[in-house]
Every structure is written in structure tokens, then in C-alpha cells.
Amino acid sequence: MSFVRSLLGGLPRKVSFKAATASFVQAAPPSTLSLLPIGLGRRWQSSEAQAKDLDRLEKLRNIGISAHIDSGKTTCTERILYYTGRIKEIHDVRGRDGVGAKMDSMDLEREKGITIQSAATYASWGDNNINIIDTPGHVDFTIEVERALRVLDGAVMILCSVSGVQSQTITVDRQMRRYNVPRISFINKMDRAGANPFRIVDQLRQKLKLTAAAVQIPIGSEDQFSGVVDLIRWKAFYNEGDSGQDLVERDIPEDLMPLASEKRHELIEQLANVDDEIADIYLMEEVPTTEQFIDAIRRATISLKFTPVLMGSAFKNTAVQPLLNAIIDYLPNPTQVTNTALDISKGEEKVDLKPYSGSPFVGLAFKLEEGRYGQLTYMRIYQGSLKKGSFITNVKTGKKIKVPRLVRMHAADMEDVDELGAGEIGAMFGVDCASGDTFTDGTLQYTMTSMFVPEPVISLSLVPKGKESPNFSKALNRFQKEDPTFRVHVDSESKETIISGMGELHLQIYVERMKREYNVECLTGKPRVAFRETITQPAKFNYTHKKQSGGSGQYGRVVGQLEPMVRDEETGKDTAFDNRVIGGNIPTNFIPACEKGFNDALEKGPLIGHPVNGVRMVLEDGASHAVDSSELAFRIATKNAFSEAFAKARPTILEPIMNVAITAPIEFQGSVIGGLNKRKGTVVDTEIQEDYFNVTADVPLNDMFGYSTELRSATQGKGEFSMEYKDHQPVQTHVQETLIQEYKKEMAAKAK
Incomplete structure (x- = not known):
């Protein structure tokens, strides 16, 4: 499309793209037409269906709405559906009116006032059709955001006018970058006390390293917020009517002219850094026309060089229609995205x-x-x-x-x-x-290409209350199929059903859904952290497995070494089996059995029985017996050789470290940071915003259980926190000793 647009660059914007392309196709030589995408060229010219298809695609937007928890995503989607005529009345997200938001269709979502599953809808705005996916904000349901962004062409990133860039905003930003999704930013909750949109724009530039600029400024602030000044169209917009359904255009108030001129100049400066056409206009000290502004912002947004920042209050029905116009004006249609x-x-x-x-x-x-x-x-x-x-x-x-x-x-x-x-x-x-x-x-x-699926960090044992019914396994199978981050396995020793997921809330929701949707009430065990085991130095092995008990015996010898391995960025793997046997000392048909033995050993580490990460096994030599060697013998030999070498390679236990973000009133800063230190947290960043402070810390997940209760009591219920998996890091030596002793006691108790 961009190729055709460049060939048509001289045409005025008022000419429709379809009409312009038709005239170009008639005039263009056949050699040029061969370069056009399917759907254009001679076939296109003679086919009305393809012309219609192109027109339909130009008027289609696939967008997602993503943000940190409680930034107002579902409220914003509810207003979009109302203003586009998809729903007849507006309902409260927390279900206080007994109905709840349209996009939160699960009873659990309405009760808790959070989005658990991403929900899809579509709406029409003018001649354009918009497919919308409303995604959860809670980090435990991050896979819902991941898979939505995997298939969308553009996104609206919502930020709170007071809290700004929060921990989950950073995660969403990372996901958008992973799938190259162009975005526009919308600063919501402009009616809140302490609202400061320009501080949020600075945060977008500093924390997320985005080229961002406001394309609107607010009219009034906090409880006086009544509309926005559009810096591109150079007009003021107000919402009138019971539900803000009438968008009224007026001249910019005189007292806002200096701020509007300053912010418009800032917008031109930021755009000049990423767009050549605006750079030329800027150097000539001219002001771009509305058309030039819109075209430049669209080009820069689609090429991932810029994010326009809008503002409003979805809850107060203010400035949502200009957001819909921006979605059409600045986000790509399916022909402008390369899949x-x-x-x-x-x-x-x-x-x-x-x-x-x-x-x-x-x-x-x-x-x-x-x-x-x-x-x-x-x-x-x-x-x-x-x-x-x-x-x-x-x-x-x-x-x-x-x-x-x-x-x-x-x-x-x-x-x-x-x-x-x-x-x-x-x-x-x-x-x-x-x-x-x-x-x-x-x-x-x-x-x-597949999407990124994060590894689970927390597990619970699960037992049905009373008699086990077929619905128990039916529910678990269904949830596993629906959610790639939800895993189920049966512990080989205790025979308990273990469920694993992204956090306590994630698992709680599934346990609750089993009760509601399948009538299966469950008892859960103590949450267990997903520890890992690894080695810190290489170690050699030379192991012979011999067994003789009448008849043919078992014989297999393996020689080589274990060495630490760093995660491969492309494949995501941090374990490998490397066969370097030459001369046929181990017959080639037994090599796969050796690899199976290595994989067996990875499942349960020798220290505390958790999976092993970050290990490469290099098989260098060995020996076999003409009669007694078998696949089983080499599988056992490799597994035992691994355990022997693992003990010599300075093994260590790794624990999941969580990136914890806390917001609380300033007077509780001392007790909050003291609480983090008590939980072995490392403070990464603190920021003070008027009456509130934000602190980011890295804390071991094992020390985070029960933190929500502690934070509530330490801050009189005013503090809130969110956490996200960061990485696995070695535990402290005394913790490792304690974990090993507990594991040994557990094993001894089972052996009795």
C-alpha cells in the first residue's frame, strides 16, 4: 500500500484512495502493475469485488485496549460501545447497578470489578468498522494481553492521569514492542484530584523511551475538567447531553491560548524528529495544516516512531469521541501492517x-x-x-x-x-x-509464528471436596486448553494434582470457576514456589552402569561433562544435550536413550526435587557390551552420571524474583520500605508524586505470601501493589540449606 501511496503522492487528500488507485491502474504501464500487491493491477481494475474489498479494508481497524490494572480500560470500552450505538445504556464496571459492564460478561468479573478474560466486540464509527479486544490489566492474566496483541494491528494504551506509567504499563509496552503494534496513548481519569497529563507525557518519554507528544490539552482540571483543546484542528471540544453523547466544537478559550500554542510547538518539534515532511515545515518556521498533521502522525505512528497522546475521562463521559476519531486517523488498517x-x-x-x-x-x-x-x-x-x-x-x-x-x-x-x-x-x-x-x-x-508464553511461577495442590467427579478432570482439561499459562500435573510421589499459574489470584480464579461452572468444590494446599536447580561450574562424569542377575544383564558406560548454559535468546532454551562421541564407542542407536536419560534427570533435580535449568550435558565417550547393552542401560547410566556430576558442579537453587510495584500515601513510606526489607526485597526505584509515593523493588516470591494483608494494615487500607515475574536468581546459602533439609525430611517421611 505504501508503494502505491508513494506513486500517488502528488494527489490531493480529498481524492479517495480507491479512485486514485483506479486512475493510476488505467494509466500505469504493465511493468509497474506487476509490482502491485494482489488485489490491484489489471485484475483489480476489472473486478468490482476487489475494489469493494480494498474499500472495506481501508475502513477497518483491529485494536486492543491495554493498560495497568484499574486505569479504566473496560469503562473506556463501555463508552466506545455506547457512542458507536452498540449498546443502548451505560453500566457501572463494578456491577453496582446490578448489570455491570458489557465487556465483563463473567459473574466473577462483575463481582471483583476486574477483567479476567479478554473480550472481543466490534463497532462502527462513521463509515469505519472497528474490531475491539478489551484485555485484563492484572499481571496474572498477562497471556490474555499477549494473545490479543499477537493478532491486532494497533492498540490504545490507557494511563491514569495521576499514577501514570506503572509496572503493568511497562509490561504492556514490552508486549506491544514484541509484536510491533503501533499505539496511541490515552490519559484517562482527568477528573481525578492530582491529574497532571504533562507529567505522564514526560514519563512516557523517560520510562518507556517513546517519542510522545500531547495532541490535546485539557480544559479545566480535576473536578473542573470539561473538555479538550484539539491542537491539530485548533478547536475546543466539549461533551454535552446526559451521557456526553453530543460533541460540541467551539473556539479555544482565550486563557488557554498560551498553553495551547506552547504544546502545539512541542508537538511539531517531536514530530519533526521522526517525520521528514514536518521537519521541512519546522525548519521553514511554518505551522503544518490539519491534513499535514494527521498524515504525519499516522505515518510516524504506523512506523512505530511516535505515539500521539490524548486525554479525557471515560467515567465522566468526556473526550471519548475524539479518541475514536484518533483510532481511525492514526492507527493502521490491515493493508498497512506486514504479517x-x-x-x-x-x-x-x-x-x-x-x-x-x-x-x-x-x-x-x-x-x-x-x-x-x-x-x-x-x-x-x-x-x-x-x-x-x-x-x-x-x-x-x-x-x-x-x-x-x-x-x-x-x-x-x-x-x-x-x-x-x-x-x-x-x-x-x-x-x-x-x-x-x-x-x-x-x-x-x-x-x-507462535506467541510468547511465560512460565508459571506458583503452584497449589488441589483435591476435590467429597467424592471425585468426572467434572474435576473435565474442568482442568478445559482450563489448560484455554490458557497456556495454566498447567496441571500429578506429582509422581504424593499422587496429588498440582496446578501451576502466574500468581495467587490466577489460581484462585480457576478454583472459583471450578465451583461455579462445574459444581466441583476443591480444597487447596499451601502455595508452592517454582524453584529451579542449576550448576555454577563445569564437572566431569565417568559412570558405568552394571547389573547382573542371571540371564542377560545391563551394561552402559558414559563419559563427558556437565557445564553451565546461558538461555538462548532465539529459542528460549537453557538446557541442551550435546553428542560428541566419535569412533562408535557408544553405538548410534543408543544415543537417543542417553538423551532421554538426560531429560529424565532434568525433571527432578537432586537438591530439592525441582526441575533443572541452565545445564548442558556433553557426551564425549563411553563403552558398550555386545550382549548386555540396551537402551534402558544407557538411559539409567546417563541419569545417574548426571546426578553424580551435578553434585560436584557447585549446585545452587534458583528462586523466582518478582518485580513489585507499590503505591501508597507518603506518610507510610517508612513502614512500606521497612516491610520490603523484612521480606528480603531490594528497592530499585522510588518516586514521589504530591501526596503519594511509588516504590519498585525486587522481592523473592517465596517471601511475598500474605503481603496484601500486611500492606493493607500498614497503610490503613490505602496502599496497593502489583507484582510481575522478573527472573530466577540463586537463593541465599542459609535458605538453600533450609530447603534441602526440609526436602530430606519430606522424603524420609514418605519412605516410612
């Missing part, structure tokens, strides 16, 4: 997908839900179209599937459709697949 697939038939060669309905079908199943009528599979169509009753192929399994029912989601409601075009987000029923599966029409062997 890449891997062609399996050509050795996973990268292929750029063409977002046109005339192309062969490629779609990604990015989220699963158990619906009333079977599995509901959320699908992003990258190219081609998906029709009800058509046959599609799951690339991973090779299975051909008929699409029984297609729907467009509106939170928990759904609307049946016969077809979803390229660039759309919808859902299909009755198709069995896994999250992250790629579907094609069968002519292509493409697969989409």
Missing part, C-alpha cells in the same frame, strides 16, 4: 501475507473458550476469506475440517455471519483445535 507466515513446504521460509479476500485463506486460532454449543475458537483471518460450510485444513494436524458456524463476537453475545473477510476477527463453533493453530484452505502449507 509474516512460515512456509513449511520451503523449510520455514518467511512469507509476507497479502490481506485480501481474493488470496488463498490463512487464519490463526488465537483463543479458545468452552461455549454453550461446544468449543468457541477465536480466529484472525490474515488473508482470503472464511465461509460458513467451507472446508479448511489445520496445518499442524493436517486434518480437513468443515466450518459449521461462524459468528462475530460482542462480548458474551454473538451474531451469526456467513463469511469473514481478510483482516477480520471472528469466531467459529464446533471445531476442535489448540490455541495457536494455523488454518489454510489446503493449498498452502503456512504456519504463523
Whole structure:
């Protein structure tokens, strides 16, 4: 698209892109047309359907709404749905009016006033269609944000006008960068006491290293906040009517002129750093026109060089319509985003997908839900179209599937459709697949790149209360399928069912859902931290496994060394088995058995029985017996050799370290920091904002249990905190000794 736009650069903006392209196609030589994407060229000129498709794509936006917890994402989405006519009345997020927000469709979400599952909807604004995904803010549900951003073309990052950039904002920023998602920023809660949007803009520049500038300034502040001045259109906008449904345009108030001129100049300066056209205008000391401003901000935002900052108060129904205009003006349509697939038939060669309905079908199943009528599979169509009753192929399994029912989601409601075009987000029923599966029409062997799934950091043992029912395993299987960060396994020794996840709240929610949705009440054990074991220096091994008990025995000898290994950034792996045996001392058919023995040893470390990380096993030599050697013998020999060398390699236990962010009134700063020190926390950063202070610290997860109660009592209920997994680090020596002694006692008790 940008190629065609550059060829059409001289045309005035009033000419529609479709009309301009049509005139270009008629005049262009065939050699130029061969460079155009599918959907243009001679085929396009003669096909009305393709012209319609291009027009539809130009008017489509796929966006996500992401932010730190309690920044007002769901409230903002509720207002967007109201102003676009998708809902008839506004409801309170916390469900105080007995209804609750449209996008929080689960009873649990309404009770707790938080978003647990991302919810999809779509709305129309003018001639444009917007697919919206409202994501959770709580770090425990980070996978919901991850998979939403994986399939979206743009995002709205919401910030609180008082708290600004918080811990989860930094996580969301990292996720947006991971998937190259252009974003606009919206400073919400402008009616709050202490609201200061320009301090938040500075935080975006300093903490997130973004080129950001305000495209609006507030009219009034705190409880006097009544509207915004648009620095691009050079007009003041007010919301009137019972629910702010009327957007009224007026001249800028005289007393705001100096601030408006200053901030407009700052906007031009920031844009000049990232856009050549504005740089030329700036050097000539001119002011860009509204059209030049909009085009430049759009170019810079889509190329990830700039984020425009808007402001308003969703709760007070102020300045949400200008946000909708900004979504249309500045965020990309599906043709302006490059989505890449891997062609399996050509050795996973990268292929750029063409977002046109005339192309062969490629779609990604990015989220699963158990619906009333079977599995509901959320699908992003990258190219081609998906029709009800058509046959599609799951690339991973090779299975051909008929699409029984297609729907467009509106939170928990759904609307049946016969077809979803390229660039759309919808859902299909009755198709069995896994999250992250790629579907094609069968002519292509493409697969989409997988999304990043963080490792669980906390575990609980789970026992059904009373008699075990089939619903217990049914619920656990369903939750595992829906949520890649929720894991279930049965402990081989205690035979207990262990569930693992991203935090205490994450696991609590699933236990609660089992009770409500499957009528299975469960008892949970004490939370257990996901410790890891590793080595800090290399160690050699030379181990012989011999067993003779009548008949053929067992014999296998392995020689080599264990060495510490750093995580590979590309693959994410930090364990490896390296075979360097030459001369056939270990027959090649036994090498896979040696690798299996190594993998067996990784599952349960010798120190406290937790998985082993950061180890490479190098197999250098060995010996075999013509009769007694077997796969089992070499598997056992490798496992035992690992344990022997592990003990000599200065082993250590690693514990998950959490990045904890706390906000509390300034008078409690001493007791909060004292509490962190008591929990072996390391303070990374402190910041004071008027009456409140923010502190960021790295604290071992093992020391964080019960912290919410302690913080509440230390701050008279006014403090709040959030935490996020940072990395695994070695535990202190005395803690390691205690953990090993406890593990030995546990093993001795089981042996009795």
C-alpha cells in the first residue's frame, strides 16, 4: 500500500484512495502493475469485488485496549460501545447497578470489578468498522494481553492521569514492542484530584523511551475538567447531553491560548524528529495544516516512531469521541501492517501475507473458550476469506475440517455471519483445535509464528471436596486448553494434582470457576514456589552402569561433562544435550536413550526435587557390551552420571524474583520500605508524586505470601501493589540449606 501511496503522492487528500488507485491502474504501464500487491493491477481494475474489498479494508481497524490494572480500560470500552450505538445504556464496571459492564460478561468479573478474560466486540464509527479486544490489566492474566496483541494491528494504551506509567504499563509496552503494534496513548481519569497529563507525557518519554507528544490539552482540571483543546484542528471540544453523547466544537478559550500554542510547538518539534515532511515545515518556521498533521502522525505512528497522546475521562463521559476519531486517523488498517507466515513446504521460509479476500485463506486460532454449543475458537483471518460450510485444513494436524458456524463476537453475545473477510476477527463453533493453530484452505502449507508464553511461577495442590467427579478432570482439561499459562500435573510421589499459574489470584480464579461452572468444590494446599536447580561450574562424569542377575544383564558406560548454559535468546532454551562421541564407542542407536536419560534427570533435580535449568550435558565417550547393552542401560547410566556430576558442579537453587510495584500515601513510606526489607526485597526505584509515593523493588516470591494483608494494615487500607515475574536468581546459602533439609525430611517421611 505504501508503494502505491508513494506513486500517488502528488494527489490531493480529498481524492479517495480507491479512485486514485483506479486512475493510476488505467494509466500505469504493465511493468509497474506487476509490482502491485494482489488485489490491484489489471485484475483489480476489472473486478468490482476487489475494489469493494480494498474499500472495506481501508475502513477497518483491529485494536486492543491495554493498560495497568484499574486505569479504566473496560469503562473506556463501555463508552466506545455506547457512542458507536452498540449498546443502548451505560453500566457501572463494578456491577453496582446490578448489570455491570458489557465487556465483563463473567459473574466473577462483575463481582471483583476486574477483567479476567479478554473480550472481543466490534463497532462502527462513521463509515469505519472497528474490531475491539478489551484485555485484563492484572499481571496474572498477562497471556490474555499477549494473545490479543499477537493478532491486532494497533492498540490504545490507557494511563491514569495521576499514577501514570506503572509496572503493568511497562509490561504492556514490552508486549506491544514484541509484536510491533503501533499505539496511541490515552490519559484517562482527568477528573481525578492530582491529574497532571504533562507529567505522564514526560514519563512516557523517560520510562518507556517513546517519542510522545500531547495532541490535546485539557480544559479545566480535576473536578473542573470539561473538555479538550484539539491542537491539530485548533478547536475546543466539549461533551454535552446526559451521557456526553453530543460533541460540541467551539473556539479555544482565550486563557488557554498560551498553553495551547506552547504544546502545539512541542508537538511539531517531536514530530519533526521522526517525520521528514514536518521537519521541512519546522525548519521553514511554518505551522503544518490539519491534513499535514494527521498524515504525519499516522505515518510516524504506523512506523512505530511516535505515539500521539490524548486525554479525557471515560467515567465522566468526556473526550471519548475524539479518541475514536484518533483510532481511525492514526492507527493502521490491515493493508498497512506486514504479517509474516512460515512456509513449511520451503523449510520455514518467511512469507509476507497479502490481506485480501481474493488470496488463498490463512487464519490463526488465537483463543479458545468452552461455549454453550461446544468449543468457541477465536480466529484472525490474515488473508482470503472464511465461509460458513467451507472446508479448511489445520496445518499442524493436517486434518480437513468443515466450518459449521461462524459468528462475530460482542462480548458474551454473538451474531451469526456467513463469511469473514481478510483482516477480520471472528469466531467459529464446533471445531476442535489448540490455541495457536494455523488454518489454510489446503493449498498452502503456512504456519504463523507462535506467541510468547511465560512460565508459571506458583503452584497449589488441589483435591476435590467429597467424592471425585468426572467434572474435576473435565474442568482442568478445559482450563489448560484455554490458557497456556495454566498447567496441571500429578506429582509422581504424593499422587496429588498440582496446578501451576502466574500468581495467587490466577489460581484462585480457576478454583472459583471450578465451583461455579462445574459444581466441583476443591480444597487447596499451601502455595508452592517454582524453584529451579542449576550448576555454577563445569564437572566431569565417568559412570558405568552394571547389573547382573542371571540371564542377560545391563551394561552402559558414559563419559563427558556437565557445564553451565546461558538461555538462548532465539529459542528460549537453557538446557541442551550435546553428542560428541566419535569412533562408535557408544553405538548410534543408543544415543537417543542417553538423551532421554538426560531429560529424565532434568525433571527432578537432586537438591530439592525441582526441575533443572541452565545445564548442558556433553557426551564425549563411553563403552558398550555386545550382549548386555540396551537402551534402558544407557538411559539409567546417563541419569545417574548426571546426578553424580551435578553434585560436584557447585549446585545452587534458583528462586523466582518478582518485580513489585507499590503505591501508597507518603506518610507510610517508612513502614512500606521497612516491610520490603523484612521480606528480603531490594528497592530499585522510588518516586514521589504530591501526596503519594511509588516504590519498585525486587522481592523473592517465596517471601511475598500474605503481603496484601500486611500492606493493607500498614497503610490503613490505602496502599496497593502489583507484582510481575522478573527472573530466577540463586537463593541465599542459609535458605538453600533450609530447603534441602526440609526436602530430606519430606522424603524420609514418605519412605516410612
